[in-house]
Structure formats: structure tokens, C-alpha cells
Amino acid sequence: MIKQKVRVKTFQINGIDVTGRSDSTILEVAKEHDIHIPTLCYLEGLSCVGACRICLVEIKGSNKLIPACTGKIKEGMEVFTDTDRLHKHRKMILSMIFAERTHTCSVCVSNGHCELQDMSVELGMEHSQVPYLTNRFDIDASHERFVNDPNRCILCTRCVRVCDEVEGAHAWDLVDRGLDTRVIHDMDDPWVESESCTSCGKCVQVCPTGALSEKGVSATEMVKKKSLIVNLLEMRNRER
Amino acid sequence: MSAPTDARYKMVERTMKKLGYKRSALIESLHTAQETFGYLDKPALKFIAKRLRLPLAKVYGVATFYHYFRLKPKGEHNVVVCMGTACYIKGAKEILHRLEKRYGIGAGETTEDGKLSLLTARCVGSCSLAPIAICDNKPKGKLTVEDAVENIEKALS
Amino acid sequence: MITTLEELEEIANKKQCENNECREELRVCIGSSCLSLGAKEIEKDLKKSVKDRGIEHRCRVKGVGCNGLCAAGVLVSHYDNESGEEVLYEKITEEDTDKLAKAVESQKPLEEHRSDMSRGFFAKQKKIVLENAGYIDPDDIEDYIAHGGYRALFTTLNDATPMEVISQIKQSGLRGRGGGGYPTGLKWETVAKVDAEKKYIVCNGDEGDPGAFMDRAIMEADPHRVIEGMALAGYACGAAKGYIYVRAEYPTAVEKLNKAIKQANRLGILGNKIADSGFDFELEVRLGGGAFVCGEATALVTSIEGNRGNPRQKPPHLSDHGLWGEPTVLNNVETFANIVPILNNGAQWYRGFGTEKSPGTKVFALTGHIENTGLVEVPMGMKLSELIYDIGGGVSEGRNLKAIQTGGPSGGCIPADMLDLEVDYDSLKKVGSMMGSGGVIVTDDSSNMVEVARFFMEFCKSESCGKCVPCRVGTTEMTDILDKFINKEATKEDFELLKEMCEVVKESSLCGLGQTAPNPVLSTIKYFEEEYIKGIKDD
Numbered sequence: 001m002i003k004q005k006v007r008v009k010t011f012q013i014n015g016i017d018v019t020g021r022s023d024s025t026i027l028e029v030a031k032e033h034d035i036h037i038p039t040l041c042y043l044e045g046l047s048c049v050g051a052c053r054i055c056l057v058e059i060k061g062s063n064k065l066i067p068a069c070t071g072k073i074k075e076g077m078e079v080f081t082d083t084d085r086l087h088k089h090r091k092m093i094l095s096m097i098f099a100e101r102t103h104t105c106s107v108c109v110s111n112g113h114c115e116l117q118d119m120s121v122e123l124g125m126e127h128s129q130v131p132y133l134t135n136r137f138d139i140d141a142s143h144e145r146f147v148n149d150p151n152r153c154i155l156c157t158r159c160v161r162v163c164d165e166v167e168g169a170h171a172w173d174l175v176d177r178g179l180d181t182r183v184i185h186d187m188d189d190p191w192v193e194s195e196s197c198t199s200c201g202k203c204v205q206v207c208p209t210g211a212l213s214e215k216g217v218s219a220t221e222m223v224k225k226k227s228l229i230v231n232l233l234e235m236r237n238r239e240r
Numbered sequence: 241m242s243a244p245t246d247a248r249y250k251m252v253e254r255t256m257k258k259l260g261y262k263r264s265a266l267i268e269s270l271h272t273a274q275e276t277f278g279y280l281d282k283p284a285l286k287f288i289a290k291r292l293r294l295p296l297a298k299v300y301g302v303a304t305f306y307h308y309f310r311l312k313p314k315g316e317h318n319v320v321v322c323m324g325t326a327c328y329i330k331g332a333k334e335i336l337h338r339l340e341k342r343y344g345i346g347a348g349e350t351t352e353d354g355k356l357s358l359l360t361a362r363c364v365g366s367c368s369l370a371p372i373a374i375c376d377n378k379p380k381g382k383l384t385v386e387d388a389v390e391n392i393e394k395a396l397s
Numbered sequence: 398m399i400t401t402l403e404e405l406e407e408i409a410n411k412k413q414c415e416n417n418e419c420r421e422e423l424r425v426c427i428g429s430s431c432l433s434l435g436a437k438e439i440e441k442d443l444k445k446s447v448k449d450r451g452i453e454h455r456c457r458v459k460g461v462g463c464n465g466l467c468a469a470g471v472l473v474s475h476y477d478n479e480s481g482e483e484v485l486y487e488k489i490t491e492e493d494t495d496k497l498a499k500a501v502e503s504q505k506p507l508e509e510h511r512s513d514m515s516r517g518f519f520a521k522q523k524k525i526v527l528e529n530a531g532y533i534d535p536d537d538i539e540d541y542i543a544h545g546g547y548r549a550l551f552t553t554l555n556d557a558t559p560m561e562v563i564s565q566i567k568q569s570g571l572r573g574r575g576g577g578g579y580p581t582g583l584k585w586e587t588v589a590k591v592d593a594e595k596k597y598i599v600c601n602g603d604e605g606d607p608g609a610f611m612d613r614a615i616m617e618a619d620p621h622r623v624i625e626g627m628a629l630a631g632y633a634c635g636a637a638k639g640y641i642y643v644r645a646e647y648p649t650a651v652e653k654l655n656k657a658i659k660q661a662n663r664l665g666i667l668g669n670k671i672a673d674s675g676f677d678f679e680l681e682v683r684l685g686g687g688a689f690v691c692g693e694a695t696a697l698v699t700s701i702e703g704n705r706g707n708p709r710q711k712p713p714h715l716s717d718h719g720l721w722g723e724p725t726v727l728n729n730v731e732t733f734a735n736i737v738p739i740l741n742n743g744a745q746w747y748r749g750f751g752t753e754k755s756p757g758t759k760v761f762a763l764t765g766h767i768e769n770t771g772l773v774e775v776p777m778g779m780k781l782s783e784l785i786y787d788i789g790g791g792v793s794e795g796r797n798l799k800a801i802q803t804g805g806p807s808g809g810c811i812p813a814d815m816l817d818l819e820v821d822y823d824s825l826k827k828v829g830s831m832m833g834s835g836g837v838i839v840t841d842d843s844s845n846m847v848e849v850a851r852f853f854m855e856f857c858k859s860e861s862c863g864k865c866v867p868c869r870v871g872t873t874e875m876t877d878i879l880d881k882f883i884n885k886e887a888t889k890e891d892f893e894l895l896k897e898m899c900e901v902v903k904e905s906s907l908c909g910l911g912q913t914a915p916n917p918v919l920s921t922i923k924y925f926e927e928e929y930i931k932g933i934k935d936d
């Protein structure tokens with residue numbers, strides 16, 4: 001592995017001069033400077049996978065779009081986060097997410113507190129531009145406290161990452177591939193039978209939609225603790 | 241499949257040992273297990289997970305990602321219809337459709353009596369003989385729809 | 398164990414003498430295609446017949462790799478070691494074996510099976526990568542050595558610095574044969590310049606393009622050439638370990654490679670202190686598992702590490718963050734197979750073939766509605782018409798050519814009126830297709846181009862790893878829309894949506910699979926738009 005010395009780099013986002021540590025991502029620097037870039041699979045404190053493609057940005061001089069959450073900064077680069085081209089792409093991608101599974105908000109526990117819903121408001125999207133697909137999956141309500149409804153899952157893998165990287169249990173992983181991909185426990189066992197799950201509930205808290213929720217809450221009641229992971233990691237660091 | 245004391249587990253153990261029980265030995269171990277047992281069932285997957293100190297979910301995730309791995313036993317007889325480009329251009333779709341209809345199973349399925357599995361492949365590398373089907377490990381090239389059915393009938397009888 | 402060039406020559410000489418003990422050879426093609434036509438049985442029967450006729454001291458029977466004309470299998474060549482004359486027999490079946498042995502005994506060629514070797518199929522090819530295919534016994538390292546094998550490695554280790562090797566490769570202009578055409582010398586140089594304790598060389602033998610089988614033929618017919626190329630890459634870049642990633646669907650290739658590695662290890666051609674130099678190199682074969690996406694560089698590497706084959710965002714590139722996080726060179730099988738001839742004959746010689754920007758040759762797999770299906774190796778820059786008509790023998794059953802598809806699921810269709818196109822990386826890109834791995838699929842006028850586009854889209858859909866949204870959902874949506882066109886139920890809005898989705902999926906997907914998945918649709922829209930219009934219902 002090649003280690004590079006950390007320095008400070010100066011570049012531009014939307015015409016504004018910004019600086020950041022040379023090992024930062026575009027998203028991190030944008031946040032530090034209060035420039036908003038929409039994200040879905042990204043969650044502070046977890047590794048970045050660049051899977052949802054909502055955070056794509058343009059770089060001057062390149063035709064390629066790159067995800068701000070994984071793209072490292074470069075001296076002198078000119079980043080644009082808010083162009084017509086990006087709007088068009090983001091809307092289409094969000095449409096695809098909505099079309100992939102069943103996101104009927106009115107009956108969802110996360111209605112009103114859902115990151116996916118927020119995103120559609122932010123991007124001004126009223127209906128999906130693409131036809132709805134028909135993949136349907138069984139709901140797993142076997143656990144005494146939690147429910148997993150794969151039909152509301154957007155495959156952001158936050159649950160998989162938090163369980164592996166923060167809780168250390170790696171009880172979740174992905175099964176199958178392509179459109180059939182799902183998040184599962186162990187060997188696709190019912191949640192309650194999982195040998196590895198510690199029932200800590202972190203996955204439920206980080207899930208951006210109503211796919212993972214607590215039992216006993218009714219529609220619109222599931223409010224998630226968004227800063228849980230960052231706080232937890234900070235506490236751990238302080239102990240050392 | 242019987243308990244992990246089964247002598248066949250030794251084969252899998254040998255692969256893992258050869259690769260130093262490293263976590264990266266997972267896929268090679270799954271290949272050996274499938275070769276020895278014919279398919280991968282949960283006890284075998286659990287055995288591998290344990291020996292390589294891997295999370296169960298990870299092993300299951302890997303086993304289901306690669307289409308070469310089978311989690312269910314194959315039928316007594318197998319027909320693999322090649323659906324690669326060359327075979328497709330030369331009418332592999334019709335062959336597959338006919339077989340699906342004739343035996344009432346879709347691609348990737350096994351008949352209820354466990355006699356026949358109908359599988360598909362993406363190019364078996366003999367494109368010059370397209371369209372091609374592999375009946376019980378014997379490749380049959382330049383097939384017509386009738387040939388295909390006939391070949392299977394022969395194998396089943 | 399051999400440590401010097403002299404010892405290598407000794408093996409070569411011994412083997413050559415042994416080969417010359419028998420004046421004649423019957424070489425049975427045991428490439429995949431001929432194998433499935435019963436080549437193994439034919440080899441066995443021939444051995445028996447030759448023995449029965451008491452001519453085994455005069456004529457040896459051996460199995461060799463694919464010589465290309467797969468459509469006319471099983472192929473058996475009768476070779477005279479002294480005169481260098483060769484008679485090729487096509488369409489040999491088990492019934493013909495004794496007749497063939499008799500022909501050898503009586504010195505009277507079996508005319509009815511004799512292949513015309515002066516025709517375009519053979520005459521217009523230039524074999525560099527496949528020079529040994531069809532001649533040497535892939536199971537025998539000594540046969541490879543007798544044909545000049547491992548000399549490049551030994552001389553290089555003795556006389557050349559790593560930078561000299563890289564400079565030769567750079568000067569040769571060799572470009573990666575895995576599809577992208579990235580300059581191989583540059584790739585090696587980047588990794589060579591990195592200061593790291595561990596580095597890796599990886600060979601991409603995943604060959605996922607459905608309808609391409611050149612890498613398979615190389616691995617099966619001449620495994621040592623790939624191994625030698627990889628060892629040279631290891632020396633040039635400072636890597637001591639390499640992996641060959643082969644699809645599990647190629648059991649014969651896996652077997653040949655494993656055998657070859659074992660033999661090389663035994664002779665000390667792989668291992669520690671090769672050729673008494675300070676260079677160590679170790680090789681292992683790893684199996685893929687039926688996932689096209691694992692041909693993508695980052696996915697392949699993570700698959701070797703034992704994970705699901707999900708690609709990751711680049712950069713970092715493999716050259717600084719590859720296998721186990723270490724600098725890694727990843728090249729295609731055919732790319733590695735080009736290294737030995739370049740180092741043996743020099744960069745200038747290599748530049749004598751092909752075009753200025755794409756030197757050398759390319760192996761193509763000709764399939765579809767074409768007379769001579771099979772593997773051919775031709776200089777880059779050859780006109781499509783020569784490839785299809787002179788070498789390929791034209792469209793089968795006397796039908797008319799409609800289009801030529803290159804580049805597999807990432808490529809595009811070239812219409813029949815562009816037959817003057819000179820085939821290389823850049824010209825194909827310009828017309829909206831791609832070199833890809835080298836699959837060339839000929840379609841005649843009975844084909845529906847929307848269906849061809851749908852075939853590839855459906856392929857990408859079922860091979861999408863599912864990690865990123867545009868590819869996972871987009872390929873499914875587009876397959877559904879293409880179905881509407883095929884069923885003549887599409888609307889004008891569907892056509893607009895299809896085009897828009899092509900753009901979004903192309904530009905926003907994470908890896909090459911999604912980024913190129915729309916290509917077959919885009920190129921068929923470009924050249925065969927009327928077939929899409931026909932799929933729109935009138936209202």
C-alpha cells in the first residue's frame with residue numbers, strides 16, 4: 001500500500017474557492033464549506049461505496065461524472081454540483097429507485113421521516129419517470145423488536161456496513177445479484193434465528209427508508225437517530 | 241449430505257489447508273465442495289465458514305453471487321442449453337422454449353421426479369458448433385429443435 | 398532444475414531429436430470444439446490404428462491445441478518433420494481413423510477429407526499469438542522449450558534490466574487485448590515505478606463475452622506462453638507473485654494451466670532464483686464462478702480475495718491499489734501471449750504488423766451466420782470485408798450480410814455498407830462499436846436488430862452485479878422497453894425514454910458493465926432506426 005503525506009489542497013466547488021486535506025473526498029470538503037450535495041448510500045462514519053449514484057458531480061475538463069462520496073480532491077480541480085445535466089441524471093436515478101420496489105409512502109412507518117421521500121422533495125420529483133417493476137419479496141417480522149421489509153429496501157448497504165464495521169457482527173450481507181439482490185441475515189435465516197445478530201438495532205437506525213423498522217410503531221411514527229453512528233464513534237475515540 | 245465427519249469433507253479441508261486457511265480461500269473451497277458433493281447445502285457452507293473464520297452471511301452471499309454454484313442438487317440427467325451469442329443467433333431460444341414446454345420446467349429448474357434438470361450457459365466455447373446443448377456432459381452441436389428433444393428422450397429412457 | 402540458457406538449449410535439443418525420431422506426425426486437434434466432436438476418441442483410435450499397421454516408429458500421434466478452423470472439425474494434420482510439408486484433414490470422424498492411418502502408411506493422401514490450405518482462411522492470417530497452437534503438445538513443457546520457449550525469459554533475466562523490458566514493450570506499441578486497448582508498456586511502467594514491497598501480476602482469463610473463445614484457445618493450446626509472459630511482467634514490474642483468474646466453465650484450460658505451472662515449477666522455471674538470477678516468481682490459478690462482471694478489473698481482484706464480485710469506484714486504480722491493496726498489473730491472456738514474441742523479435746519487428754496506433758495482430762472469434770466459423774488471427778487494420786469474405790468465407794447459406802456485431806455486450810453493430818472499415822481499436826470506437834475481446838458475430842438479413850440489441854441488454858441485466866442503481870434498474874427497464882418494440886406495442890414516448898435511459902445508464906453507472914450496456918441499443922438505433930420505428934404501434 002502506498003501512503004501519501006497529508007497536505008492541504010485548494011480547488012473550487014461551484015466557483016467558490018475551498019480547501020481540504022489532500023486525503024478528503026469532494027463530499028467531505030463540500031460539507032465543511034456548507035455546500036450541499038444530495039446523498040443516499042453515504043453515511044458519515046461508515047465506509048463509502050458509491051452505489052446509489054445520487055451524489056454524482058461534474059469536473060471541469062472531464063466528461064465523466066464522479067460520485068462526490070468516493071472522489072478524492074485534486075489541487076486546482078473545478079467541481080460542479082448543481083448543473084442541469086446532474087439534475088437530469090439525479091431525477092432519472094431517483095425514478096429508478098422508486099420504480100424498483102414498492103414505496104407506498106402513505107402506509108409506511110417512515111412516512112415523513114424517510115430519506116428517500118426527502119430526496120424526492122429536494123429534487124422536485126412528483127412521480128417516477130420510468131415504469132414500475134414487479135419484484136415482490138416476503139416481509140421478515142420474526143424478530144421480537146424489528147421488522148425487515150425488503151420491498152422498501154434501496155440496497156444502500158448501510159445496514160450491512162454498520163453491522164460489520166461498527167457492531168463487528170457481520171450478521172447482514174447481500175444475497176443473489178442484480179435485481180434479485182436482497183440483504184439477509186446469516187444463511188438467509190429468519191431474523192430471530194440469526195446466530196450472529198446481537199439485536200443492537202444499529203441497522204434499523206441507519207436504514208434510510210422504512211425497510212428496517214421497529215415493531216409496534218404505526219405509519220409515520222418511525223423516527224431514526226441519524227447521528228447515532230457518528231456519536232458512537234466519537235465516544236469510542238475519546239476513550240482511547 | 242451427512243454430518244461434517246463425512247470423509248468427503250477431507251477434500252474440502254485439503255483445499256483450505258493448501259491455501260493456508262486464509263479467508264481468500266473461500267471461493268476455491270466452495271468449488272471443491274461442489275465438486276465433491278455435487279452442490280452446496282447449508283451444512284457444507286457452515287463448515288467452510290467455520291473453518292475459514294468467516295461470517296455465515298458472507299459465505300452465503302458469495303455462494304449466491306456466482307451462478308456456477310448450485311445450492312440445490314441437480315437432476316439425474318442434465319441438459320445445458322447454450323444461450324451465448326452465437327447459439328442465440330442460430331436459434332437456441334427456440335430449442336430452450338421447446339424443452340421448457342415439453343418438460344414443464346423453466347430454465348434452471350428440475351422436474352418434480354428429479355429426473356431432469358434444464359440449465360442454460362453463456363457460451364460453452366464451441367461457438368462453431370452452434371447451436372449447442374450439453375446432454376449429461378456430452379456436447380451436441382449443430383442442433384435442431386427435434387435433435388434436442390430426441391437426445392433427451394434417449395437419455396431419459 | 399535448470400538454471401542456465403545452455404541447460405535450456407539442452408532440453409530443447411533433446412526434445413527436438415526425440416521429435417525427429419518419428420519423421421511424421423498426426424496432430425489431432427483437441428481444442429474445445431473438436432473435443433466435443435469426439436477428438437479424444439479419434440486420437441485414441443488413431444494411435445491404435447497406427448500401431449496395428451506397425452508404423453508407430455515412423456508416425457507419432459499427438460493431441461494439439463486449436464488451429465482455428467473449428468467449423469470443419471475434427472481436424473487432423475499430417476506433418477512431415479523433414480520436409481515441413483503439411484496436409485490438413487477436415488471433418489474426421491471415428492469411422493475415418495483407420496483410413497487415415499492407411500493413407501499415412503501408403504503415402505497417399507486421403508483426398509476426400511483434404512483441406513485446401515492455400516485458400517484465404519489460411520493464407521490471409523498472420524499467427525503471432527497462435528503460432529504454436531496446433532503444433533505443440535500443450536501438456537509437455539519440453540515441447541514448448543523445443544519450439545523456443547522460455548528463451549525470452551532466460552535471456553532477459555541474464556541480460557536485460559526491468560526498464561529495458563518495459564521500454565521494449567512501450568516501443569512495440571502493444572495495447573491491451575482485453576477490450577480497452579490501454580498501452581501495456583505504460584501500465585507496466587506505472588507499477589514498476591511504485592515503491593512497494595509487494596506487487597502482483599494478474600492475468601484476466603475470465604473471458605465473459607458470450608461468443609468469444611480466443612483466450613480459451615490460447616490457454617488450452619499454449620499455456621506456457623501465457624506463463625512466460627506473466628513471469629516477464631513480474632520481472633519488469635518487480636512482482637514476485639501472479640494469479641491467473643480463469644472461468645470455472647473452462648475446465649480444460651484450468652487443467653492445462655495447472656499442469657504447465659507444475660512442470661515449470663519442477664524445472665525451476667518458476668519459483669525462487671529463476672535462471673540463477675535474483676528473481677523469484679510464483680503463480681497460482683484461481684477459478685471464477687460464472688459472473689461476467691468479474692472480468693472487470695476491480696471485481697476480478699476482489700473475487701480473488703474471496704468476495705462477491707462487486708466492482709468498486711476507480712480511482713484508485715489497480716496500479717496503486719490492486720490485489721490486497723497492493724500495486725497490481727492486470728492484463729488479458731492475449732496481451733500476455735504477445736510479450737514473448739515481442740521480446741524475441743524486437744519492438745520494430747512487431748510494429749511491422751498492424752497499424753501505426755494499433756500494432757500487431759488480433760485474434761478474432763468469427764461466429765454467427767458465417768461460413769468459416771472459428772478462430773482467426775489477423776494483422777490489425779484489416780478491412781472488415783477481408784475478414785468476413787476472404788477469411789470467413791462469407792455469409793452462410795448464400796444469404797445477404799446485414800450487420801457485424803463486435804465487442805460483445807459492450808460493443809455495437811456495424812452495418813453491411815461499412816465493410817471498408819479497417820479494424821482497430823480507434824476505428825471501431827469511431828463507428829460506435831468496440832474491439833472488446835474480439836468476438837465478431839455476423840448476422841444475415843433474416844435477423845431483427847432490435848432483437849439483437851435486446852439479447853445483449855438482457856445479458857447485461859442478468860449479469861449486473863446489482864451494486865449501483867442505474868445499471869441494476871436501468872438494464873431491467875430497458876429490456877422491458879425493448880420487448881415492447883419487439884411486440885410492436887411501443888409508443889413514441891417509450892422511444893424517447895429508451896434514449897434517455899441509455900444516456901443516464903452510460904454516464905452514471907459505476908463500472909464498465911453498466912457504462913457500456915447501452916452501446917448495442919445506441920448503435921442499432923444509429924444504423925437501423927427504421928426497425929425501432931416499426932415497433933411503434935400506430936395510434
Ligand SMILES: Cc1cc2nc3c(=O)[nH]c(=O)nc-3n(C[C@H](O)[C@H](O)[C@H](O)COP(=O)(O)O)c2cc1C
Nearest residue numbers: 573574575601604605692693694728729732909910
Ligand atoms: C464488465 C466487464 C467485463 C470484462 N471482461 C473481461 C474479460 O473477460 N477478459 C478480459 O481480458 N478483460 C475484460 N474486461 C476488461 C478488463 O477490465 C481489463 O481492462 C483488462 O483485462 C485489462 O487487460 P488489458 O490491458 O491487457 O486489455 C472487462 C471489463 C468489463 C467492464
Ligand code: SF4
Nearest residue numbers: 153154156157159207
Ligand atoms: S435494509 Fe435499509 S439500510 Fe439495509 S440496504 Fe436496504 S435500505 Fe439500505
Ligand code: SF4
Nearest residue numbers: 862864865868908911
Ligand atoms: S455498473 Fe452494473 S455491474 Fe457495474 S457496479 Fe454497477 S450494478 Fe454492478
Ligand code: FES
Nearest residue numbers: 322324327366367
Ligand atoms: S455461444 Fe454457444 S458455444 Fe459460444
Ligand code: FES
Nearest residue numbers: 428430431463467
Ligand atoms: S477446436 Fe478444433 S479447430 Fe478449433
